[in-house]
Amino acid sequence: MTFSTIQALVLRNLFLYTRTPVRLVELVFWPLVDLLVWGYLTVFLQKHTGDSFPYQITFLIGAVILWDILFRAQQGVALYFLEDVWSRNLLNVFSAPVTNADYLASTYTIGLLRAAVTSLLLSVLAIVLYSFNLFELNWTLLPFVFNLLLFGWSLGMISTALIVRWGPAAETLAWAVPFFIQPFAAVYYPIDALPGGIRWIAELIPCAHIFEGMRDGLKDGAVSWADLGKATGLNLLYLFLAGMLFVRVMNTAREKGLLTKFVAQ
Amino acid sequence: MESPVLEVNDLVKEFGAVRPVNGVSFAMRRGEILGLLGANGAGKTTAINMILGIVTPTSGSIRVFGRDLARERIAILRRMNFCSTYTQLPGNLRVWQNLTVFGKIYRVPNLKRRIDEVLELLEIAHLKDRVSGNLSAGESTRLNLCKALLNKPELLLLDEPTASLDPDIADKVRKVTKRIREEDGSSILYTSHNMRDVEEVCDRIIFMHQGKILFTGTAEEILDHFKEDSLESLFIRVARGGEIETAGESVTSAT
Numbered sequence: 001m002t003f004s005t006i007q008a009l010v011l012r013n014l015f016l017y018t019r020t021p022v023r024l025v026e027l028v029f030w031p032l033v034d035l036l037v038w039g040y041l042t043v044f045l046q047k048h049t050g051d052s053f054p055y056q057i058t059f060l061i062g063a064v065i066l067w068d069i070l071f072r073a074q075q076g077v078a079l080y081f082l083e084d085v086w087s088r089n090l091l092n093v094f095s096a097p098v099t100n101a102d103y104l105a106s107t108y109t110i111g112l113l114r115a116a117v118t119s120l121l122l123s124v125l126a127i128v129l130y131s132f133n134l135f136e137l138n139w140t141l142l143p144f145v146f147n148l149l150l151f152g153w154s155l156g157m158i159s160t161a162l163i164v165r166w167g168p169a170a171e172t173l174a175w176a177v178p179f180f181i182q183p184f185a186a187v188y189y190p191i192d193a194l195p196g197g198i199r200w201i202a203e204l205i206p207c208a209h210i211f212e213g214m215r216d217g218l219k220d221g222a223v224s225w226a227d228l229g230k231a232t233g234l235n236l237l238y239l240f241l242a243g244m245l246f247v248r249v250m251n252t253a254r255e256k257g258l259l260t261k262f263v264a265q
Numbered sequence: 266m267e268s269p270v271l272e273v274n275d276l277v278k279e280f281g282a283v284r285p286v287n288g289v290s291f292a293m294r295r296g297e298i299l300g301l302l303g304a305n306g307a308g309k310t311t312a313i314n315m316i317l318g319i320v321t322p323t324s325g326s327i328r329v330f331g332r333d334l335a336r337e338r339i340a341i342l343r344r345m346n347f348c349s350t351y352t353q354l355p356g357n358l359r360v361w362q363n364l365t366v367f368g369k370i371y372r373v374p375n376l377k378r379r380i381d382e383v384l385e386l387l388e389i390a391h392l393k394d395r396v397s398g399n400l401s402a403g404e405s406t407r408l409n410l411c412k413a414l415l416n417k418p419e420l421l422l423l424d425e426p427t428a429s430l431d432p433d434i435a436d437k438v439r440k441v442t443k444r445i446r447e448e449d450g451s452s453i454l455y456t457s458h459n460m461r462d463v464e465e466v467c468d469r470i471i472f473m474h475q476g477k478i479l480f481t482g483t484a485e486e487i488l489d490h491f492k493e494d495s496l497e498s499l500f501i502r503v504a505r506g507g508e509i510e511t512a513g514e515s516v517t518s519a520t
């Protein structure tokens with residue numbers, strides 16, 4: 001891994017965002033729509049349930065923010081690759097002295113920056129609009145958020161690997177992959193809400209444990225170490241597997257000439 | 266004797282049932298401009314992509330600067346560079362931004378000064394602050410070349426650098442190619458299906474057809490060998506699959 005290479009690849013994306021502010025719309029607009037929709041739904045439900053209002057519902061707003069952290073991190077990796085496809089720059093990058101590790105490290109950095117922009121914006125708006133303060137979780141927020149980033153990166157690598165493998169026609173996977181797992185990820189409802197027969201899927205998804213842990217944390221202020229532990233363990237496993245998949249697909253791409261196919265069309 | 270800058274040995278690439286490169290061997294001397302000439306589909310780009318490590322060979326070996334490309338790809342790529350008509354620099358970045366990004370990737374010392382130098386060399390210094398996507402085809406190709414020259418590559422691969430250029434710009438590109446060889450001592454592998462290009466720029470020409478090398482030599486040697494009076498007519502004869510009479514043996518170009 002070379003610091004200057006990573007710096008250069010990150011810089012390429014920062015230039016992109018400052019040069020084309022319309023790219024930022026995606027970081028602000030959709031998350032904002034989500035926050036408003038779920039936020040006002042929460043307000044509405046609160047009004048009609050009065051004191052019996054279940055704490056899980058307050059967490060809807062938190063869930064929106066946290067899901068977005070995962071999603072932006074995943075997109076940081078997947079869109080990074082697509083930006084180079086769209087600008088016909090792919091071969092310039094892959095014929096340059098850039099290792100897989102350099103490449104991934106820079107996409108992670110971009111994912112982190114993107115997640116930071118969106119989550120800060122949403123967190124502040126949630127306080128202002130709905131008096132929902134995610135920061136009530138204090139320092140426990142950090143390991144939880146970090147776990148979401150890790151899982152986002154795994155999903156990002158998987159998305160990119162699938163796009164490389166299946167070519168330009170698979171581009172939409174960059175947006176779809178996180179939503180394949182969303183129903184099982186216990187984002188807006190607890191794992192218990194799923195039918196018994198498919199709960200095991202949720203158990204295997206790191207972010208399901210994160211969302212469970214966050215709900216518990218918001219309820220009684222206690223850190224759910226068990227959830228955090230499960231999430232971290234699963235995350236390390238997935239990060240390893242996704243990394244292997246990425247490296248394998250890159251090797252296959254070199255064998256089958258897949259990278260050049262993005263250029264030909 | 267000095268070891269060759271590039272040494273390609275019995276290189277083969279198969280994509281399923283197709284074999285775009287089928288047993289190619291050649292070596293390049295330091296400071297040489299070597300032309301890879303051949304019709305569309307002859308396997309030139311596939312060969313270049315293998316030398317860049319973007320495509321892995323099915324068999325055969327590639328040694329660059331005396332080192333094995335398969336083993337030391339990154340170290341080798343630092344001393345190489347590449348420019349192709351099929352690639353562009355990101356259109357939404359400004360010219361200086363694109364060159365800054367690639368300059369850092371290639372660890373170019375005194376990068377700001379070097380950027381000005383290459384822009385001057387390609388006569389596009391006035392475009393430094395322009396958005397790359399708004400450049401004309403000729404300007405854009407020259408920007409691509411700027412990127413390829415940033416690290417003063419010891420081995421430079423140019424894949425049809427003059428395709429889609431008007432004669433004036435194509436001429437400039439040829440002159441620059443010769444100039445950097447004189448000034449930096451770069452070795453340059455130059456693919457083209459343009460006779461004019463290779464005749465004017467290249468010291469030696471490799472004539473490829475359907476993944477194989479038909480002949481290697483200077484333009485005169487090739488013409489002499491195939492008993493033709495211009496590369497153009499030889500090219501057409503080969504492309505149309507005619508019987509190729511050579512001084513020694515007879516080869517049928519169509520398979």
Ligand SMILES: Nc1ncnc2c1ncn2[C@@H]1O[C@H](COP(=O)(O)OP(=O)(O)O)[C@@H](O)[C@H]1O
Nearest residue numbers: 256257258280285304305306307308309310311
């Ligand atoms: N990634 C690939 N997958 C399958 N076939 C390919 C691939 N890349 C090139 N080819 C085939 O290899 C042949 C040679 O192509 P190419 O090397 O681009 O020739 P040239 O550059 O001389 O025009 C062509 O028939 C092309 O279709």
Ligand SMILES: [Mg+2]
Nearest residue numbers: 309310311425
């Ligand atoms: Mg070609």
